[in-house]
Amino acid sequence: MYILSNNHVLAACNHTPVGMPILAPSNMDASPGVRAPGEIARHAEICELRSGVPALVDPLKADLALAGVPDPDAVSSWQGDDVDGYDTPRHVVTPRSGLSVKKFGRTTGLTTGRVESEVTLSPVPYKSRFFTATVYFKGVWSVLGDGGIPFALPGDSGSLVVTHDGRSAVGVVFAAAQGGYGFMIPMDHVATCFSGLRLVDKHGIKP
Amino acid sequence: MTIEKAADALYQHLSGVPWLTAVGIGEHEGAPAIYLYVKSIKKADVEFLTNGWHGYHVEIKKMGTPRPLGTSVPN
Numbered sequence: 001m002y003i004l005s006n007n008h009v010l011a012a013c014n015h016t017p018v019g020m021p022i023l024a025p026s027n028m029d030a031s032p033g034v035r036a037p038g039e040i041a042r043h044a045e046i047c048e049l050r051s052g053v054p055a056l057v058d059p060l061k062a063d064l065a066l067a068g069v070p071d072p073d074a075v076s077s078w079q080g081d082d083v084d085g086y087d088t089p090r091h092v093v094t095p096r097s098g099l100s101v102k103k104f105g106r107t108t109g110l111t112t113g114r115v116e117s118e119v120t121l122s123p124v125p126y127k128s129r130f131f132t133a134t135v136y137f138k139g140v141w142s143v144l145g146d147g148g149i150p151f152a153l154p155g156d157s158g159s160l161v162v163t164h165d166g167r168s169a170v171g172v173v174f175a176a177a178q179g180g181y182g183f184m185i186p187m188d189h190v191a192t193c194f195s196g197l198r199l200v201d202k203h204g205i206k207p
Numbered sequence: 208m209t210i211e212k213a214a215d216a217l218y219q220h221l222s223g224v225p226w227l228t229a230v231g232i233g234e235h236e237g238a239p240a241i242y243l244y245v246k247s248i249k250k251a252d253v254e255f256l257t258n259g260w261h262g263y264h265v266e267i268k269k270m271g272t273p274r275p276l277g278t279s280v281p282n
Contacts, residue, residue, distance in 0.1 A: 008275045009277065063275065096234070097233035097234035097235075098234060115233075116242065116268075117232055118231055118233060120215060120231060120232060121215070121218050122229035122230075122244075124272075124273050125274060126275055128277065137273075142231060142242075142244075154276045154277060155277075156276050157276035157277060174275060174276065175274055175275050176273065176274065176276055177244075177273040178271030179270040179271055
């Protein structure tokens with residue numbers, strides 16, 4: 001069993017050593033009334049982030065990383081809190097324009113939106129301690145937040161996007177832009193990464 | 208021309224203009240459409256797209272530069 005998030009979250013843009021502990025909550029989110037940060041996984045694999053103009057470097061389709069879970073009892077498939085959260089669906093659907101979706105993120109919590117377009121080419125500037133570069137992406141999808149509310153903000157990376165009814169997984173958030181947009185890697189592509197992934201549902205959920 | 212090739216051609220045509228954010232493909236009012244994302248509607252020189260691009264409607268939307276959502280502030 002693995003946890004899935006973005007390379008820039010779990011792997012510090014290609015630079016986290018394999019085997020590094022992944023803590024939850026993060027040290028940054030430690031506070032009174034919240035359980036102390038503890039190990040839930042160990043960094044394992046990445047989809048490499050590569051920089052370069054499209055004429056020289058093929059644009060990327062993913063910003064993803066995996067961390068292995070040594071103790072499955074330490075994690076659950078539940079997304080978000082007890083009030084607005086939902087279980088991870090096992091079923092995957094291909095994004096399409098107009099599809100109503102939702103996600104639960106660390107910063108913005110539950111937000112809803114509509115899938116707008118498959119982005120054919122877009123530069124995304126990365127800036128981290130060991131990796132500052134422009135990465136071109138293709139085949140990722142834009143999602144416009146409903147009611148003028150941003151679909152995602154900093155800290156929401158790695159959120160699972162699901163259909164509004166919660167029955168199907170649609171993508172994984174990795175970026176956002178002013179104007180209320182979030183960007184997601186489509187789950188049908190995610191499922192083909194790392195030699196194939198399958199979502200886990202009904203795992204470790206409190207009755 | 209497929210909509211994918213038309214979208215690529217539009218990106219190439221606009222390559223280097225400062226107001227361009229991204230190009231996408233999707234649907235608008237039930238028909239395939241190209242989405243042109245621009246940093247500023249006012250500054251975008253898009254009159255040539257009024258009647259579409261290679262037969263496809265072009266929907267012009269304001270959007271800033273996409274950025275990865277690394278954690279920057281405590282909850």
